[in-house]
Amino acid sequence: MSDHNVASHETHSVRGYIFVFIALLAGTVLTVWASFIQFPSAEINIAVALTIATVKAFLVVAYFMHLISERKMIYLVMGFTAFFFAALMGLTIWSLAPNSLIHI
C-alpha cells in the first residue's frame, strides 16, 4: 500500500474508532441506568447487563482488536478458545441444575 493509501485508509478507520468509543461510553451509561431499573425478576437484570457487556466486548474485539478483518489462523485460535470458554461456562451452569450429572 502506498503512503497515500495508508493515510486514506487510516483516516477512514479513525472515524470508526471514534464511533466505537462513543458506543462504548453510551453502553456504559446504559448498563448503569439499566441496573437501577427493577425488572420483574433478578434474572432479567442479569441478562440485560450481560447482553450490553457482550455487545461492548464485541465492539472492542471486532474493531479495536481488528478481529473483524483478521487472518484465518487467528479465527482458528479464537474459535477453539470460544469453544472451550463456552464449554466451561456451560458445564458450570449445568452443574447447578438439580438433576445434573455433575455434582459440586
Add this chain to the structure above:
Amino acid sequence: MDFPYIVEPRRDTGLYNAKLGIWLFLASEVMLFGALFSAYVLLRVGAEPGMWPHGWLNVYIGTANTIVLITSSITTVMAWVSCKLRQYGRFKFYHALTILLAMTFVCIKSYEYHDKFTHFEITLANGKFADGHLVERSKDFDLEKKTGSVTIHGYEVDHEVELMDMHRPEARHLQREEITIPATEIKMMERYGPWHHTYLAIYFTLTALHAFHVICGAVVISFLWGPGTKMWRTDPERFTNRIEVSGLFWHFVDLVWIFLFPVLYLL
C-alpha cells in the same frame, strides 16, 4: 542471527511471529479469567438465600474507572494509527495519555481497596451488628484483653442479613453516625478483606488479577513510549508491530473489565 517473520508476515498464515504469539497468549488469558468467572457463578449460586451482597461497592467510582479504561483503549488504538501514519509526535502524545489513564485506574482501584480495608463489621456482645469505617481506636484498645474502645462512622443493625443488600429502601435510610464501642461490648471485629465474605474473596481475586494486568500492560507501554522508541529510528515497521501487539493486550484488559464491572458492581 536473524529470526524470520519478525516484521514481514509468513506467507501461509499471513501473520508475523509476535501477532500469533499475543493471540495465543490472549487465548490462555481468556481461560484464566473464565475459570475465575466460573468460580464467581458457583460462589454466588451457592450462597445462602439473602446472604449475597448487593451495593457493597460504589457504582459511580466503578463507572469512572470503566470510562478511564475505555478512554485508554481509544488512545492506544490512536497511538498505533499514528505509528502507521509515521506521526511520531502524535504517537508520543496518545501513549502518554494511555499511561496517565492506566495510572489513574490503579489510583482509583487503590482508593477502593483502602476503603474496604478500613471498613469493619463488628459483632456486638448483645447479638447486634455495627458496620462502618474506622475513625479511631483508643491507644489502649485491645480486643483480647478487652480494654479501650473503637470509634466507627456507620450504623447498627439487629441482624447480619440487613448488611447484605444495601440497595434495599430500608438500607438507604440508615443514618450514619459516629459510634464509639468499648472493647468489652465487642464479640468479633472484622475488616471487609477477602476473608470476610466469599463475595469479597472473589472480588479481590478478580480485581487484583486484573489490576496486575493493568500494571504489567502499563509497564510495557511505558517502555515502548520511553527507551523502546530507539527502534522507531532504526526499524519503524517493527516498532509499529510492537505497538500493535501491546495494544492487543491492552484492549484485552479493557475487555475483561467490561464484564467485571457489571458482575461485581451492579448485579
